[in-house]
Amino acid sequence: MRVAGLFSWGLLAAVGVVAYALQALPGGRTLAFALAVGAVLGLVLQRSRFCFYCHARDWFERGNPRGLLALVLALAVGTVGYTVVLGSWVPVPTAGQLPADMHIGPVSWGLVAAGLAFGAGMVASGSCISAHWYRLAEGSLVAPFALIGSAGGFILGFRTWNVLYSATMAEAPTVWLPAHLGYGGALALQLAVLAAIAAWLWRGFAHEAPANVAAAHGVPRLGQAWRRLWVGRWPYWAGGLAVGLIGAFVIVRMRPLGVTATLGSAARALAQEQGWIPDRLNGLDMLAGCATALQASWLTPNALLIAGLVAGAFIAALASRQFAPRWPTWRDAGRGLAGGALLGWGAMTGLGCTVGTLLSGGMAGALSGWVFGAAVFLAVWAGVRAQAWQARRAGG
Amino acid sequence: MTAALRFHRHLPTWRDGLYALALGAAIALCGTAFAATPVPQGPLVTTDWLAQNLDNAKVRVIEVSVNPGLYERSHVPGAVNFSWHSDLNDKVRRDIVGKEAFEALLSKAGVAPDTTVVLYGDTSNWFAAWGAWVFDIYGVKDVKLLDGGRKKWEAENRPLNNRVPEPVATTYRVASVNTQLRARLSDALAVAEGRSDARLVDIRSADEYTGKVFAPAGVPELSVRAGHIPGAANVPWGQAVREDGTFKSAEELKKLYAAAGIDGSKPIITYCRIGERSSHTWFALSKILGYEVRNYDGSWTEYGNAVGVPITNPAGTLWAAK
Numbered sequence: 001m002r003v004a005g006l007f008s009w010g011l012l013a014a015v016g017v018v019a020y021a022l023q024a025l026p027g028g029r030t031l032a033f034a035l036a037v038g039a040v041l042g043l044v045l046q047r048s049r050f051c052f053y054c055h056a057r058d059w060f061e062r063g064n065p066r067g068l069l070a071l072v073l074a075l076a077v078g079t080v081g082y083t084v085v086l087g088s089w090v091p092v093p094t095a096g097q098l099p100a101d102m103h104i105g106p107v108s109w110g111l112v113a114a115g116l117a118f119g120a121g122m123v124a125s126g127s128c129i130s131a132h133w134y135r136l137a138e139g140s141l142v143a144p145f146a147l148i149g150s151a152g153g154f155i156l157g158f159r160t161w162n163v164l165y166s167a168t169m170a171e172a173p174t175v176w177l178p179a180h181l182g183y184g185g186a187l188a189l190q191l192a193v194l195a196a197i198a199a200w201l202w203r204g205f206a207h208e209a210p211a212n213v214a215a216a217h218g219v220p221r222l223g224q225a226w227r228r229l230w231v232g233r234w235p236y237w238a239g240g241l242a243v244g245l246i247g248a249f250v251i252v253r254m255r256p257l258g259v260t261a262t263l264g265s266a267a268r269a270l271a272q273e274q275g276w277i278p279d280r281l282n283g284l285d286m287l288a289g290c291a292t293a294l295q296a297s298w299l300t301p302n303a304l305l306i307a308g309l310v311a312g313a314f315i316a317a318l319a320s321r322q323f324a325p326r327w328p329t330w331r332d333a334g335r336g337l338a339g340g341a342l343l344g345w346g347a348m349t350g351l352g353c354t355v356g357t358l359l360s361g362g363m364a365g366a367l368s369g370w371v372f373g374a375a376v377f378l379a380v381w382a383g384v385r386a387q388a389w390q391a392r393r394a395g396g
Numbered sequence: 397m398t399a400a401l402r403f404h405r406h407l408p409t410w411r412d413g414l415y416a417l418a419l420g421a422a423i424a425l426c427g428t429a430f431a432a433t434p435v436p437q438g439p440l441v442t443t444d445w446l447a448q449n450l451d452n453a454k455v456r457v458i459e460v461s462v463n464p465g466l467y468e469r470s471h472v473p474g475a476v477n478f479s480w481h482s483d484l485n486d487k488v489r490r491d492i493v494g495k496e497a498f499e500a501l502l503s504k505a506g507v508a509p510d511t512t513v514v515l516y517g518d519t520s521n522w523f524a525a526w527g528a529w530v531f532d533i534y535g536v537k538d539v540k541l542l543d544g545g546r547k548k549w550e551a552e553n554r555p556l557n558n559r560v561p562e563p564v565a566t567t568y569r570v571a572s573v574n575t576q577l578r579a580r581l582s583d584a585l586a587v588a589e590g591r592s593d594a595r596l597v598d599i600r601s602a603d604e605y606t607g608k609v610f611a612p613a614g615v616p617e618l619s620v621r622a623g624h625i626p627g628a629a630n631v632p633w634g635q636a637v638r639e640d641g642t643f644k645s646a647e648e649l650k651k652l653y654a655a656a657g658i659d660g661s662k663p664i665i666t667y668c669r670i671g672e673r674s675s676h677t678w679f680a681l682s683k684i685l686g687y688e689v690r691n692y693d694g695s696w697t698e699y700g701n702a703v704g705v706p707i708t709n710p711a712g713t714l715w716a717a718k
Binding site: 099 | 464465468469559562613616
């Protein structure tokens with residue numbers, strides 16, 4: 001394990017060297033920032049095992065609320081952070097005016113369909129797209145199938161886009177809560193809803209045995225504290241707090257967090273080259289979200305964020321001895337591809353995934369983020385119930 | 397004896413006097429260094445000059461960038477943001493912002509008749525130059541471009557922040573509207589049909605000019621014909637600037653345009669695709685060289701779509717033909 005430790009230090013140094021080199025390029029400061037933030041995010045996601053699907057499943061199957069409470073915390077912290085930043089960008093929010101680049105999309109039944117598909121994709125493939133990225137760094141060989149499947153799902157999404165756009169999205173309202181309630185009103189409403197959800201989730205703790213309150217007292221030595229960072233997993237709340245803070249910090253220097261733009265752009269470039277999708281995707285590039293516009297270069301902030309995320313998660317997995325490559329079975333591959341296709345279609349149609357639309361949108365006060373999130377969790381709930389029913393039938 | 401007592405008993409000495417003198421001199425020096433310097437003659441200000449005049453109450457800095465989100469993340473300290481989409485364009489007509497809306501915009505930005513307005517933006521001041529053209533049409537007296545725009549300011553590692561200023565509002569009134577700075581379709585057609593002696597300058601890329609492409613990469617096609625207005629000279633806008641985004645010298649510019657037959661002896665009309673980039677060349681020709689220039693803001697998207705007008709298309713491309 002000494003070798004793994006050295007390797008993770010080496011990789012960390014390599015990320016630093018690349019970040020330094022990037023600064024010389026045009027827009028280099030933002031590129032270096034994206035890589036560094038991505039690495040921190042990857043480390044946080046891996047260490048706290050921040051996973052929308054696992055967190056939701058823990059609640060629906062076992063009534064364990066910790067993961068979903070961490071999501072609520074991330075949204076609450078991020079909402080406060082976004083309010084501070086956006087309040088300086090658009091001092092007086094008015095209807096018809098949106099802050100630049102924020103993931104505030106149209107609210108339509110197309111968005112609900114996207115959320116349901118994305119949720120079903122999470123159930124089938126075992127996690128959402130952000131978790132597949134960090135699992136890739138843990139040596140999961142299912143994740144590549146899910147990501148390839150997602151690229152395929154994006155292409156399906158581009159094929160159905162024009163019909164859906166005309167049928168539902170073109171005239172759908174784009175609701176930015178601060179434009180209707182003011183920053184204070186929107187913040188109060190969002191925090192109240194999150195508090196209500198948290199109170200409801202808290203019931204889950206009633207099922208648990210009384211905690212062992214005889215926790216160790218005293219301050220651990222520095223070495224012990226350091227080692228604890230790399231053993232097991234961080235508390236759920238640490239993941240939620242860190243993701244909320246990163247989400248809010250990121251918008252000051254780059255676009256809001258999103259983990260599908262690069263994948264979507266690559267899928268679009270490939271599909272367009274092959275003539276699989278229409279030349280013109282009506283209105284798509286005018287909408288806010290995880291933009292899939294064709295990129296002239298791979299050196300975009302979003303691509304570097306993803307590269308950093310995978311590198312950071314890899315460093316964390318090595319340091320915590322959780323890098324465990326596992327060969328997939330045919331069933332894994334099939335589930336990865338099929339679930340990925342649903343994830344991709346949902347992320348394309350919903351203009352982002354659980355990170356881009358739910359987290360970044362929700363933090364910005366976009367109604368679309370909340371609607372997408374509700375649809376995702378509804379689908380996961382149904383999926384978990386269906387799995388349990390199937391298991392009972394098989395068992396019985 | 398306690399420290400407080402020692403301090404209490406401390407009496408000024410000749411050394412304290414020297415310190416005070418040195419401090420005073422330093423403050424005076426800094427004051428001189430940061431004092432507002434006179435507004436330069438001519439249509440441009442340097443990054444150096446602007447850096448020294450950020451606190452000058454008579455200067456209002458305004459960013460007009462193409463890309464949304466740039467200003468919000470960081471801008472020249474104290475700069476106001478004008479969106480070219482929603483502030484400087486009419487939201488319904490295809491037209492520049494109306495007179496009343498322009499007055500409201502400048503009033504909100506705290507511009508008074510004696511204010512020096514400094515415009516700057518991304519992509520070497522494309523849309524900042526377009527802003528300068530709009531300001532000129534509405535007769536704003538003292539309008540200048542920050543030479544090199546955002547590109548040079550950032551390259552020199554000068555300060556940026558993301559605070560939105562709250563200028564004291566004024567009541568700005570437009571005294572006169574100079575429509576002579578705009579060319580219309582009829583003016584461009586008159587040149588194409590030989591009924592006018594004005595000279596046309598097409599500032600788009602050589603591929604757009606020759607009709608090889610209908611629009612630059614990544615930009616939607618907005619015209620069903622490719623090519624250019626008959627008789628137009630092609631001088632892409634980028635040839636007017638140096639690597640750092642600043643305008644070339646007047647001598648260099650004179651040579652550049654003279655080589656394309658544009659020497660200022662005849663009135664000039666500049667155009668591009670939608671009429672914004674051509675303002676950059678309008679600025680160089682009219683403000684730096686002092687030629688008589690009009691900007692055709694209908695540009696190729698209007699001319700290339702107009703029925704019954706002649707075009708020149710050396711590449712022979714046909715729209716929607718496979």
